[in-house]
Amino acid sequence: MSRPPSLPAGRAGRRALAATGLAVTCLIAACAPVQPAEGPAEETTGQSVGEPADAGAVEQGGELVVALSAEPDRLDPVTSRSLYSRYVFHTMCEKLYDLDEDTEIVPQLATALPEVSEDGLTVTIPVREGALFADGTPFDAAAVKTTLERSLSAETSARRGELGPITSVEAPDPTTVVITLAEPFAPLTAALADRAGMILSPTALTALGEDFATAPVCVGPFKFVNRVAQNSIEVERDPNYYDADRVFLDRITYRIITDASIRAANLQSGDAQVADTLSTQDVPGLRDTEGITVLETDSLGYQGVTFNVGNVDGLGTPPGDVGTPVANDPRVREAFELSVDREGLVQAVFNGLYSPACSPISPDSEFSSDAAQACTEFDPARSRELLEEAGVQQPYPLSMIVSNNPDTLRLAQALQANLEEGGFALSIEPVEYSSLLDQQDRGDFESLQLGWSGRVDPDANITNFLGTGGGQNVAGYSNPELDTVLEQARTSTDTQERVALYGEAVSLIQADDPIVYLYRQRNLSGVTDDVQGVQVFPDGVLRVAFAGLTG
Amino acid sequence: MRAYLLRRLWQSALTLVLATIVVFLGVRALPGDPALAFAGEERDPASLAAIRAQYGFDDPLLLQYGTFVANSLQGDLGRSTRTDIPVTEMLAAALPVTLELAVLSLAVAIVIGVGAGVLAAVRQGRPAEWAANAVALLGLSVPNFWLGLILILYLAVGAGLFPASGYVPFTEDPLANLHHLVLPALVLGTGLAAVVMRQTRSSMLEALGADYIRTARAKGLGPGALIGRHALRNSLVVVVTIVGLQLGGLISGAVVTERIFGLPGFGKMTLDAVFQRDYPVIQGVVLVTASAYIIVNFLVDLAYSLIDPRIRVAGAAT
Numbered sequence: 001m002s003r004p005p006s007l008p009a010g011r012a013g014r015r016a017l018a019a020t021g022l023a024v025t026c027l028i029a030a031c032a033p034v035q036p037a038e039g040p041a042e043e044t045t046g047q048s049v050g051e052p053a054d055a056g057a058v059e060q061g062g063e064l065v066v067a068l069s070a071e072p073d074r075l076d077p078v079t080s081r082s083l084y085s086r087y088v089f090h091t092m093c094e095k096l097y098d099l100d101e102d103t104e105i106v107p108q109l110a111t112a113l114p115e116v117s118e119d120g121l122t123v124t125i126p127v128r129e130g131a132l133f134a135d136g137t138p139f140d141a142a143a144v145k146t147t148l149e150r151s152l153s154a155e156t157s158a159r160r161g162e163l164g165p166i167t168s169v170e171a172p173d174p175t176t177v178v179i180t181l182a183e184p185f186a187p188l189t190a191a192l193a194d195r196a197g198m199i200l201s202p203t204a205l206t207a208l209g210e211d212f213a214t215a216p217v218c219v220g221p222f223k224f225v226n227r228v229a230q231n232s233i234e235v236e237r238d239p240n241y242y243d244a245d246r247v248f249l250d251r252i253t254y255r256i257i258t259d260a261s262i263r264a265a266n267l268q269s270g271d272a273q274v275a276d277t278l279s280t281q282d283v284p285g286l287r288d289t290e291g292i293t294v295l296e297t298d299s300l301g302y303q304g305v306t307f308n309v310g311n312v313d314g315l316g317t318p319p320g321d322v323g324t325p326v327a328n329d330p331r332v333r334e335a336f337e338l339s340v341d342r343e344g345l346v347q348a349v350f351n352g353l354y355s356p357a358c359s360p361i362s363p364d365s366e367f368s369s370d371a372a373q374a375c376t377e378f379d380p381a382r383s384r385e386l387l388e389e390a391g392v393q394q395p396y397p398l399s400m401i402v403s404n405n406p407d408t409l410r411l412a413q414a415l416q417a418n419l420e421e422g423g424f425a426l427s428i429e430p431v432e433y434s435s436l437l438d439q440q441d442r443g444d445f446e447s448l449q450l451g452w453s454g455r456v457d458p459d460a461n462i463t464n465f466l467g468t469g470g471g472q473n474v475a476g477y478s479n480p481e482l483d484t485v486l487e488q489a490r491t492s493t494d495t496q497e498r499v500a501l502y503g504e505a506v507s508l509i510q511a512d513d514p515i516v517y518l519y520r521q522r523n524l525s526g527v528t529d530d531v532q533g534v535q536v537f538p539d540g541v542l543r544v545a546f547a548g549l550t551g
Numbered sequence: 552m553r554a555y556l557l558r559r560l561w562q563s564a565l566t567l568v569l570a571t572i573v574v575f576l577g578v579r580a581l582p583g584d585p586a587l588a589f590a591g592e593e594r595d596p597a598s599l600a601a602i603r604a605q606y607g608f609d610d611p612l613l614l615q616y617g618t619f620v621a622n623s624l625q626g627d628l629g630r631s632t633r634t635d636i637p638v639t640e641m642l643a644a645a646l647p648v649t650l651e652l653a654v655l656s657l658a659v660a661i662v663i664g665v666g667a668g669v670l671a672a673v674r675q676g677r678p679a680e681w682a683a684n685a686v687a688l689l690g691l692s693v694p695n696f697w698l699g700l701i702l703i704l705y706l707a708v709g710a711g712l713f714p715a716s717g718y719v720p721f722t723e724d725p726l727a728n729l730h731h732l733v734l735p736a737l738v739l740g741t742g743l744a745a746v747v748m749r750q751t752r753s754s755m756l757e758a759l760g761a762d763y764i765r766t767a768r769a770k771g772l773g774p775g776a777l778i779g780r781h782a783l784r785n786s787l788v789v790v791v792t793i794v795g796l797q798l799g800g801l802i803s804g805a806v807v808t809e810r811i812f813g814l815p816g817f818g819k820m821t822l823d824a825v826f827q828r829d830y831p832v833i834q835g836v837v838l839v840t841a842s843a844y845i846i847v848n849f850l851v852d853l854a855y856s857l858i859d860p861r862i863r864v865a866g867a868a869t
Contacts, residue, residue: 214636
């Protein structure tokens with residue numbers, strides 16, 4: 001397992017002690033100590049996704065305890081809305097497609113990438129032969145059809161939007177699925193690499209109906225055993241799994257531990273072997289702990305500040321005139337962007353463990369480009385000039401609603417200090433999370449700090465938020481030019497063309513700044529060294545299905 | 552007697568109805584929208600509408616209330632909007648956890664509190680009393696969450712004596728169950744132990760100065776019997792009353808303790824439900840709690856009137 005190459009600050013004392021120890025040992029053994037690096041230790045920003053288990057080094061059997069940071073909601077891929085349910089689904093519900101560690105889409109229950117017709121309206125997916133659901137019934141194209149149709153028609157479905165303009169799903173033979181679209185929809189493949197692509201046992205669906213979440217049945221290395229509300233979810237090895245030789249563990253227990261420091265404590269005491277979403281405050285200490293490895297990957301999401309530029313009557317109504325300079329004059333928002341010292345923020349608030357971000361597209365995304373990663377330099381002097389040009393009072397008073405958790409409050413305070421330099425007087429209004437969602441949808445804010453967990457396809461990270469009439473366009477933003485570019489990108493099936501179009505979209509967004517992107521979180525997960533094969537890719541899902549214990 | 556019983560029954564029923572109305576309206580008066588809270592990141596208007604329709608949040612308030620009462624009377628408290636698990640099932644799982652924690656914490660509080668209280672009273676003015684007082688003051692002023700974290704850090708992570716958090720049902724493994732509850736019970740019990748200690752000490756001091764103790768001492772009774780059989784026994788009446796009064800505080804203190812130790816109890820469930828705006832769960836929790844209080848009060852009143860006929864008569868006169 002790889003350990004970050006450099007040492008965080010604060011280890012100097014212990015390092016000196018270790019060096020003394022080494023010197024003493026060397027006196028006895030007559031060797032020359034390797035010189036430790038001098039100067040302040042710098043933080044790492046490298047990725048560490050974890051390694052697959054080495055079949056020769058791990059035991060057959062055993063139980064893995066995973067400390068989960070939040071309770072998954074419904075264990076039904078069609079109705080589930082919480083991201084954490086994906087962590088559990090990963091072990092028991094395989095998808096048509098999966099992501100690899102480079103965030104590229106690879107077949108899982110499908111046998112090849114989809115074949116898209118010339119006009120982009122017919123998508124043909126070849127699927128596996130001989131796979132069995134956990135209840136022993138066969139997986140085939142008809143099951144895919146049943147699941148996708150349920151996602152499209154069920155009243156409680158959370159997948160409809162992701163699947164796009166599908167008009168029909170057909171299964172002409174057991175290994176072929178044919179999807180017909182009303183218009184070309186490039187993000188479909190990425191959607192099928194997430195919950196929308198998890199295929200459910202038609203037999204179990206008939207038997208359980210709306211109660212499918214109480215005993216989900218899919219194709220996967222593990223199968224559902226039981227769930228204790230607020231406490232735990234248990235899965236056990238599925239003997240029916242088509243690739244059973246790759247599975248080492250007998251059982252995985254997900255224990256819900258919402259407090260980050262308690263999750264870290266469980267890892268240290270050995271009560272849990274894996275923990276997700278470690279706090280940036282705990283990571284330096286955990287890196288120092290013998291027997292624990294911290295996996296770090298950039299996420300596909302972002303955190304940013306959204307301005308209310310046109311949300312007068314609430315989400316879903318046409319944009320109106322908010323009437324404030326920050327809403328109506330892009331120069332004021334540009335001044336805001338110039339006042340943000342992203343690098344400094346990330347260092348001060350998150351121990352340098354998160355990455356500065358200037359756009360909705362992660363540098364890890366296959367749709368990233370130089371244009372998509374362009375960034376405005378920190379320049380508070382220029383910010384004050386712009387405010388002067390805009391003819392607004394200085395310091396310019398701006399209120400920002402934020403979620404009242406410690407991390408966000410620390411970020412807001414650091415931002416406040418930054419902005420003061422750039423000529424703003426930021427007032428922070430902490431709001432409880434559910435109230436914040438309500439306020440943002442009603443348009444009852446001047447600016448707000450919130451983020452998005454991110455999806456593989458950039459369309460899902462932009463259009464909903466900044467496209468005219470987008471489902472989550474709480475900014476009330478409307479820019480016909482951006483709409484056109486996003487529409488072209490969504491319907492194009494040529495990856496290179498899409499890359500160029502998303503670069504163009506980012507430039508348009510940055511010229512207008514309805515959202516100022518701040519930083520990208522990293523997926524920080526802890527794993528004890530007696531476990532091999534735990535991996536975390538940029539989609540943030542803890543991949544533990546093919547892990548094993550080393551004893 | 553029957554008239555009194557009927558009137559008390561009627562009053563209790565009225566209180567319960569009022570409680571349901573207050574809960575029902577109170578939950579809906581919270582800022583925030585349950586559909587939004589549940590929808591998570593994918594909250595497009597169409598799915599929000601579907602969620603509201605599914606749980607009837609878009610029905611007129613009166614209809615929603617009627618449905619809630621009608622279903623509750625049949626023992627159906629609805630399903631959690633978040634997990635889709637029936638609320639009755641969640642309550643049945645959470646209640647034993649909190650009750651067990653409360654009983655164990657009470658045991659901790661009584662053992663430590665009474666012991667230290669007696670010691671402080673008997674050794675009045677000596678170092679033992681100062682020590683006991685200092686410990687009591689600490690117990691009162693140290694916040695639950697801090698003590699919890701410290702115990703986890705030193706006894707679970709450091710010494711590895713106890714699990715850092717989590718819960719195992721008693722029916723599954725009684726030993727593991729107790730093992731998981733030692734630290735939470737200590738944390739929750741120490742605050743109460745301090746109260747019990749101070750109460751025991753002052754009652755004991757009062758009792759030790761009483762005439763019957765002087766008489767007993769004059770009769771040549773040894774210190775063990777004097778303290779154990781006479782002074783402590785008479786002091787305990789007050790202590791028991793105080794412990795009873797503190798029980799409510801114990802349950803509310805359990806919210807923090809359950810959260811720190813990841814115990815799937817009543818308090819944690821309530822807190823999570825409020826943050827999630829999980830209306831059915833909040834309603835269920837409050838309904839069950841209110842019913843419990845009302846029933847206990849009813850039974851206590853009944854017991855009073857059986858013991859003391861004057862209460863019955865006085866009650867009948869008003």
